[in-house]
Amino acid sequence: MEYAFDSIHLTAHPTARSQATASRAIGAGSTVLAAPALATTLIPSEKGRRCDYCHLVPTEGEKLFKCTGCAAFWYCGTACQTKQWNVHHRKVCKRYNRYTASIEYQAMPPGHRTDALMLSQLLLEVFPKDEFGIEAATHRSDAVAHFFDLLKGPASRGNPTQISLCRPSNSAAVPPSIIEEVFARFGNNNFIVHSHLNSYAHGVFPLASRLFNHSCVPNCASKYVITSTEMMGMEIVALRDIEFGDELTIPYLDPALPFDIRQNTLQESYGFTCNCSLCNFQRASAPIPPLPTSPERLSALEAGLCAFVAVHVLQLDPSAPPPVSMGADAFSSLPSELHPLLGEGYLPTLSEEFSRASHEGPYDRAVAAGRVLLALYAVLYPQNYPQTGMHALELTKTAWNAIIAGERSEAPLNSSATRRLEDAARHYLSIASRVLEVYGPEGDMNGPLEELGVMRSLLEA
Template sequence: MSLDDLKYVKVKTHPTARNQAVSTQPLLAGSIVLSNQAFATVLFENQKGRRCDHCLVLSETLRKCSGCASCCYCDANCQTRHWPSHKKLCKRWNSFASSNEFQALPPHERLDCVLLSYFASPLSANDQLAIFKSLLPGPTHHSPPPTCTPVDGADGLYDRFGNNNFTIHSHLNSFAHGIFPLASRLFNHSCTPNAAARYKLVRGQAVTMEVVALRDIAEGEEICIPYLDPALLQTRQQIFQLTYGFQCTCISCEGLKSVGPIPDVPQDPARLAALEYRLRTFIGVDDLEHCVLRTKPITQSLPSEIRCFLKEDYIEHLSGVFSQSSHDGPYDRALDSGTTLLAMYLLIYPENYPQIGMHALELAKTAWNASMPMNDIVRRQHAMAQVRACLSVSRRILGLYGPEGDGGGPLAEITTLQQLVDQEG
């Protein structure tokens, strides 16, 4: 697919960026704005041998390449489809991968070695390569890492890696890097995006990125996606400057700027608990049973006493507390920390952002676990009401985002948990 083949977007000039992609017609939330097949992909090292190196599908019966034994495939079809890009690496790969030069590199640079090596294959001579070469290089120049085979113009290609690679995920869990030149060419970044990428895995086919509208998009409105997790509140601008060479001025970043210096999170447990309660009531989620989830962008009107929660390490800590207690208990602590984390997500993320839906599902499962040992009928009814409320939110958001990655996953979990809830009456 080229720029001339686009159906729902067109490229226009942008006042500060190179261009912008705007919608050619009104788009409903959940619409697929763009479908773009990967130009090249590489699995994380811990996924090698678990997923097919061509289609990236999980399989328990992968067959190894007989030439190098480093690539694995679902079947002969996947191996044949991957061979045009793999054949120049195959016989040389093991000696290259065991070299001191390769082994001394950090993991992310080893991934870049593989991606860059694939550019030497005949498969590279197509429209996607032309689009990739048209992308703007990153703001800083680094010498390219070693490659398994010589690559023409390696410097120019590598300069476009860091600011144009995508992290491929299944159910929002990352497992590979990929190059999707058309998506890179089209979409600018926003920390409050109106679209997001999901990944379609089909046995025997290269992975496809689908860009999905998170809300209704008006005709002529710019379509933006997130280049990184908007929860990186304190480091995002530094990453933008170093990796992409721009300063983000979206509503979230301007809101953070208006907030000013972020105070430290109090260490006193009682004071911290009081402020977390203040955060939940400000966002409107303290009563999970009756809350109506609405995102509330960061602005200067954010009460000064809860601005301390904009610290990245606090969000990371809170996520860790919820993750541990939601699995092992105590569930009261899990629900408390999980509801506070939900408030933070509604403050950070835009409408219908998939992380909100995933977290709502985790809260629903936690409330279900909490209800099981309860003998108090009133408390059990309250817990079940929390399950239903969180399930409703999760179903709405993740249903809109749609299925992605491997089979099963959160949509299947929602169906299973709903059946259990229905049996309870």
């Protein structure tokens, strides 16, 4: 197939068939691709909360309407209902409830049920159209063609006959070869859809899948765009300035996951060994030395990490404003005595401690844990990675809560302690703003960008 884009070239890749390269310089925050989903499925907890077609969450005073046939699909209005009906729902509306109540469906773990629903939907999309007289599906034939042009996943992923599918009544017409062809491309081309980084659906986006290879140090990331009455869409956004000829990559998984988990998942689900700079660094630095058992030694390492990030990643200088972006590949210059902090157990423990203390207090402990966690994110995540920005925003709110708690306490904070917390909150806010403004708005209304505005006005007051 021929592919032509504004800022992307599809060029040969030695092991991954092809790669997307920048056909011109691309600025941080630019959208390099925007495309609607071919198929999406809401996770069970989101059913009835957002429109099954466009994914909009109704605002106060608005409500969703149930499909009167199955009472299991909800829409924000007739436009979405009609589009979904024409594309695939009318093929299964009558059978849907029997399918979801079946022993085979109920026996699947929840994650597999979402996959089974989306695989069923994909099959309905790619059946010969005239079999069902589906006119509305023809404008999606490009997406279907892109889907069949995708690489197949590893053969070890199982057999489609073991999955219980929701089939239309004349399913005898579906040749097993089509089911196999769709199944073979399904597992390695299935995105987790999020709003403000909270996962709420799974989706298939054939064009993005066709173009972008994985890196744990990606220069792009996916985000999801909800537009009333339109099929929910994906955008690929540049996280940093990209030069002509650079490969455009996205993360297929969370880059801060432990090395072994990343490698195993990429091998099992996608059939390749990742050789990005983070993986190569972690391979070369294995085994990671254990964390010190003494709390004083651990605190010294944490202070060392924060100082390293302040100088080498944020390039903070008391006389200069903060730089415009977080550092790239900061891990490669991390002094070896700080490597124990990269061990797999440390980040989750710190993250739990921050989460617990930022909800229940004490807030000063939350700020201390959150500050080290931010430094670790700045080292492990690529430049302007949205998770880093979201954490910096949480940390700003936590520092603000510490100020308010200090004011209301029976033993109030003295003025210099309050000023230190205010300075810290402004510093985290500036990091959050820089990172999240590059990523831009995602998903539902009233997200982190609005929260940044609120925090800015509180801290400026």
